[in-house]
Amino acid sequence: MSKYVIGVDGGGTHTKSILVRDDGQVLGTIASGAANFQQLGVEGVKKVCQDILTEMGKKFYLSATQIACWGVGLAGAGREHDRRIVVETIEALGFAGRVIVQSDAYVALIGAFLGKPGIVLICGTGSMSIGMNQKGEIARTGGWGYLLGDEGSGYDIGRRALVAALKDFDQRGSRTRLRSKLERYFGIATIDQIIPKIYSKEIGKDQIAALAPIVFETASEGDLVAANIIDTVIVDMASLILSVAKKLGFHEETPLVVACSGSVFNQKDVLFPKLSAQVATVYPNVSISQPRFEPVVGAAIMALEKIGIQPTEDVLDNLSRFNK
Amino acid sequence: MSKYVIGVDGGGTHTKSILVRDDGQVLGTIASGAANFQQLGVEGVKKVCQDILTEMGKKFYLSATQIACWGVGLAGAGREHDRRIVVETIEALGFAGRVIVQSDAYVALIGAFLGKPGIVLICGTGSMSIGMNQKGEIARTGGWGYLLGDEGSGYDIGRRALVAALKDFDQRGSRTRLRSKLERYFGIATIDQIIPKIYSKEIGKDQIAALAPIVFETASEGDLVAANIIDTVIVDMASLILSVAKKLGFHEETPLVVACSGSVFNQKDVLFPKLSAQVATVYPNVSISQPRFEPVVGAAIMALEKIGIQPTEDVLDNLSRFNK
Structure with missing residues (x-):
């Protein structure tokens, strides 16, 4: 049976x-x-x-x-x-x-x-990185949640977009198309109307995380603020990977295998080359792919x-x- | 009567x-x-x-x-x-x-x-800036709450301290004395034990805001991470002031009167000179004091x-x- x-x-x-x-x-x-x-x-x-x-x-x-x-x-x-x-x-x-x-x-x-050495970076609503070395030792980094961490997560990207739009509105930050796009997306006249919706939880963590694709789209249209959010996020993602590699004692010259999963990597065509380049500053033999x-x-x-x-x-x- | x-x-x-x-x-x-x-x-x-x-x-x-x-x-x-x-x-x-x-x-x-022109910067648990010009026009900046703003607030400073301590723990950030200080303050063995307390709300916004004095103390002892948090916060505070000044059409050469209130300015001896220098890069005739x-x-x-x-x-x- x-x-x-x-x-x-x-x-x-x-x-x-x-x-x-x-x-x-x-x-x-x-x-x-x-x-x-x-x-x-x-x-x-x-x-x-x-x-x-x-x-x-x-x-x-x-x-x-x-x-x-x-x-x-x-x-x-x-x-x-x-x-x-x-x-x-x-x-x-x-x-x-x-x-x-x-x-x-x-x-x-x-x-x-499947139990072989490597590092996984997960960027969904939250984020974290975990890896295993030849000895079977495991190390992890991040996963501190939306208030204290989750760098590179959908929530992080979405939150940064909202902050950038609000700073534009406030005349504190650069002009960005994110502002009008988010206003349209939420059906509001001005971006500050998002505030009561956020604090009443009408718009929750998941809905903020769901804004990530808008940031990628806006960056691809040449918006510098959106592009800057993505560049920042890539540095944070690389940092999650590098920290785990360091904890596991991976040598900088040996091949480093990284798999990236989670909804944020729906944008892998943009993210993989940039993330690879960032990690390669420390691990030149890095290869980044989707998990098996x-x-x-x-x-x-x-x-x-x-x-x-x-x-x-x-x-x-x-x-x-x-x-x- | x-x-x-x-x-x-x-x-x-x-x-x-x-x-x-x-x-x-x-x-x-x-x-x-x-x-x-x-x-x-x-x-x-x-x-x-x-x-x-x-x-x-x-x-x-x-x-x-x-x-x-x-x-x-x-x-x-x-x-x-x-x-x-x-x-x-x-x-x-x-x-x-x-x-x-x-x-x-x-x-x-x-x-x-008392109705005369000037700008107030409030940094308590939250933060915002508001001002009035000669015409009686009022403008404000910030006040977007702890999820999307409140830069320079006690919460912002406390949260940055927790993040820095966690990044140290994670081997993602520089070593900082904030880590051991916060562990001692909360009576925990390692800083990651803070996580369930934060998300169960056992430690709330106010308690995070109450960490600000620890950051100032640690910076005064020469800790570079803590000093960097304060420097970052000062740039954010200045940005709140400058945005209001801009919205109100204050001329860069005329005197700019700023009053700072809220619990964060218990540290005015550290903050006022640095904040003054930062704002002076745009408004050289700025004077910063406590509100009347x-x-x-x-x-x-x-x-x-x-x-x-x-x-x-x-x-x-x-x-x-x-x-x-």
Whole structure:
């Protein structure tokens, strides 16, 4: 009888889960809401997992007892102590198999490099960088959230655009087309009307992060303020990568493999060459690409390995069919 | 029979009210909580005003009908439409006299210059700048709140200190003594332990703003990262002043009078000379000082003028006795 695992990528705004057979075939996916452990706590995470299980049952006629392993990558679960709590929470759902919980960054790393050395830079609504060296040591940088960090994230880019537009309005900053574009985007007469919407949370973090493509578009039209935001962000992104490389003791002359994931890298045609050039000032042999697999697949691979199934090329081949 | 007015300075975190006789004698003060119109709405502001009235009654045996005028400066009440709502709210408290509502920034301006031209820079938990020219025209800059602005505020300085400490921890930034100082201040082993406290709001905006003195202290000990934060903040402060000066059409060669108020200027011995030098690059005849009166006194003066009492030197003399 086939075994099944669930891979979960629980992020700050969305959670993606996949049901995978032991040969790597992906039976299906489930989308659900936020699964940040720091924000939702035990009860919130429990509910998310319960819902995934219910949905899996409905869609694929599988009960909890038929799942051999849950592999979970969870935002805000960077600490061993927190992960232990989540493991117990999932086990308490009447689940007979194994449970393995790691941070969402860790499963991104597994998805990208399958346990081989490399660095992943994730820039979605938030941002962070994580890497693994030859010895299997792991280091991470960033991930401090929207108030204290998340440099290079969609939120960071969107917030910088709003600040630039407001500074233009205030006659404190340079003129920028971002101002009129954002006014049009939000359907407001003047950009200062954004203020009550921001502080009443009518416009939340996600909506601010969703402004990033406007910044790229405006920069491509020759707007210097927008271009400057992107240049600043690239320096910050490079800094996230370089910090992890330094922590892992990567030698400056050896090849450095970096995978970039997250919604901001929808703009990879602009970002990859510039980011590559920036990192190359320290690591001339850097190569930047997309990760081989999404984080949710990394979570499933982690679960498969936990029950003794090696990710052979056949298994990976099956998984990669899902990816496309 | 003497007439009485109430002056109110309603801020984002604290509200200060004074009861003033028509000769400028201050009978007493009342401290209450936040009075930001955007955050509290009509009902919240109503409650604050009701409490002030109750307290005034208890302390000074004055009923609402004996107050000839309320002069209110209110955070988040920059728009005429919002101010009109607050006026109606206060009138609905069974109050026979007049009501005049302005932004907290406006009453700061009146307190500082008594209607004469000049610019006030306010850096408390938030920041903004407001000025008046010879024609009585008013312009303001900043005040966009902690997510999009408040450059030079206590929050801005405190947040920069936390970010610098985290970047040190991350090996992304320079070493700084801010890191160990903040760890000691918060009683945590490593600075990353601040993260759950920030996002659970255990440490809020006010507590972040309260870190500003640590940054000044650390800079004075020769820490370059802390010194750099202060230098950055001074450029931002100068930019707030220069923007208002530009909007008001102040000529670069004429004297520019600036008053700085708010908790950040407890550090005026460090800030005034540096800020002065920065503004002087555009306005060589700038003079920077503390405001003559606090905003709450500005609110009372506004109320006195509304009922026809001019702020003569005798009246101001009485008011200034309160100030000290």
